[in-house]
Amino acid sequence: MKLTRCALLPFLLLPTLAFAAAPDAAANLLACTKGWAPCERTRLSLTELADVTTADRVRNGANCRNGLLPCDRAKLSDAEGFALAVTLYDRNVSSCRDGRRTCDRSQLTPSEARDVLLADRQRKLGDCKDGFGPCDEAQLSAAELALLVRARRGRLVSDCKAGVESCAAADLTASEAIEVASARHEQNLVLCSHGWEGCDRLQLTEPERAGVDVAANGRNLSDCRDGRDGCDYLLLSRPQAEALAATERARNYDACLHARGYCDRTRLTASQAAAIPIPARPTAQ
Secondary structure (H helix, E strand, O other): OOOOHHHHHHHHHHHHHHHHHOOOHHHHHHHHHHOOOOOOHHHOOHHHHHHHHHHHHHHHHHHHHOOOOOOOHHHOOHHHHHHHHHHHHHHHHHHHHOOOOOOOHHHOOHHHHHHHHHHHHHHHHHHHHHOOOOOOHHHOOHHHHHHHHHHHHHHHHHHHHHOOOOOOHHHOOHHHHHHHHHHHHHHHHHHHHHOOOOOOHHHOOHHHHHHHHHHHHHHHHHHHHHOOOOOOHHHOOHHHHHHHHHHHHHHHHHHHHHOOOOOOHHHOOHHHHHHOOOOOOOOOO
């Protein structure tokens, strides 16, 4: 019986498919070392198998320490198991002190439990002082309540100085209102002095307005000197405009003289133009 070419094709492709399905030795070793699939340990040499076994042990220990899977504590040595127990114990104490949900208070010693309760109290007091979350004032001592009152007034003054929406100006004392007004005035002066958005010139005194104008004039002159977008030539004084024009004439002459940079020959004086030869035009080849 004769087999057609199509019938023989699967048999001809079997070696190729088998070769393609099997990873090369380096890829197989990497997969085994990393714990990836597929990993064919039967293809490893004795040295490679020993290295892979060591990698498995190290990875298992790391997984156990970090709460990852897979973790097989039975495969840990006595030293590794003891070190893991210490790490997990210390991590639980730290979690309890920080108020994290992973805390297991049943694992704490009495002295550790007292430390954690103290940390809880300090954290709750800090939250009350900072205005974070609910605050149960009934759980606070008289001294803690006094600290809370001072913190709230400090936060009120700070909010009003910053101009945030939570500012309740009506709750400020007379001295606090003066302090807030002074701070807001200084902030407005800074905005105006730098030409920033939010400046209210109506809130400035006459000397302050004069100082702001001097600063604005200096910024404009600097922008014009450096060719920046903020330059407004109409705001320059006559001496400033003349000084800039002289500087530009000198730059233009130097550019024309050395054939480097932008040169406008129409801006040259007669003597300057006479001193600069007209460049010859290139001849056609």
